[in-house]
Amino acid sequence: MNDVSAPVLPDGLVIVVKRECETCRMVAPVVERLASERDDVTVYVQDDPNFPEGVDVVHDADLAVSWHHEVETVPTVIRVVGGVEVERTVGWVRDEWERVTATTGLGPDLPSFRPGCGSMSVDPDLVDRLRVRFGGSVLGARRVEVADLEDEFEAMFDRGWTDGLPVVPPTGERVMRMLTGTTRAPSDVIAVVPPDLVEVSVEKIAINAVMAGCRPEYLPWVIAGIEAVCNDTFNIHGVLATTMPVGPVIVCNGPGTRAIGMNSGMNVFGQGNRANLTIGRAIQLVIRNVGGGRPGEVDRATHGNPGKISFCFAEDEIGSPWTSLAVSRGIDPDTDALTVFPGEGPRCVVDQLARDPESLTNTFAACLRTLHNPKSVLAFDVIVVMGPEHARVYADAGWDRERVLEELHARLQIPGDDLVRGAHGIAEGVPERLRGITLPKFRPGGILLVHAGGGAGLFSAIIGGWANGEVGSHPVTKIVTK
């Protein structure tokens, strides 16, 4: 946090105190003695410039010294040589004070130890303001002043910054607080965002994350999501521009999903979980505000889907009988990662009677067969979100992830005669020349299996995809780093 504008500490002893602190008041006579015996003692006081009485102090009124020199506790004693800190002690530990000050017999009537108090420069009520005051110069975004009589929420709607719901005003304080969620520099460029192909910095992502309602600890997930969608493999340009009703569906894996309180259970796609909803929303706001991707402009969706505001959830790894989606895609276990998939809204698969895996797989295959059109093959991938009660049927029978997928693919081999144009009275279909051969509904790897949902209910969900492969989009998995 130190920068060139940080005040240089004077050589000798620097002591930082505040009157409000009981320990500081206790050690006031010691400070007074040191100040009177030596001519190289500088005392900074944070609150009351008349404290300690009889000592010539410097009032750290704007807390610049305390902030820049990372004083977290008062009292703090720092020994400075040639403008550089050599050592420091915090609170009152007589031995430590005697060592740092090279003085013996300090405060003989005081207890040998007493912890200090919080420095005003880390006071939760002040810290956001101080972060902007002393660190705000790292922010490069244009400042937009909202007039006194203007409602800031309406102003953000008027400027076209929102997805149709209110957004949190991205003030400097909120953005600086958001940036504490990552170790990356605000100016780091993360990606080039379609459709306008604009470089996006960590700062711009943080601004949009504030607006979406994220907490700072969600920011690394938002950054990873932007990395995952903004490339030729995922092709967010096409996902945005298409007339089909798809948007980025974000599946999160790893212990970090639990640390930030993501939902992988009951109502997993629904309302009520801040992390799920705001991470997905922040990614979409970046596409809108930085990339310039707006409905009716480059976004040409015929219907769209509600998930285009946010569609993000965690896999239930603890309750899963299988390896996770991320691990199946080459990520080490216990590593935070997310997978992006160009998906439509989820639909339900109901089977309340199957108690054996064959019967249940037949249901899944029959439902998957109809994806987008019963006669469409190979063009689209799918996510199968297996509910825990369905997964248990497979777990009890000893079917692992690979077995489930293998059995599904085996049941989704379709005779070309059923698929050609005109067959079954449906014009849609594959060219006549494919009559007589068998075609798979999904390409190899085209079914992504995820375990999530509430503990009660013999239901699962299917999330249909968009044009797959080189002509469209491949799912992309990215590791999440702080």
Next chain:
Amino acid sequence: MTETTNTTVLLDPTNERRVATMERVGRPESLRGLTVGLLDISKARGDVFIDRLEERLSEMGADVRRYKKPTFTKPAPVDLRHEIATQCQVVIEALAD
């Protein structure tokens, strides 16, 4: 009662780009002798439309050249855009949906 107001300063979430307005080139009087590029975006049956356009334009004396994007889902590659810009005076891009 005195009312105090605080001006809120927000950080711009957008790409802060000014929209550059570009002048359209003038419409040619005639297509006779001009090179007209037809860009097929690779969407199904777009070629049906473009074949017909090629017929009509050729009848009008235009020198028609055909171009094709690898996939409709992605923007035209830079090289292709350059090729069209350097070879043609007029371009027609067809979207079939």
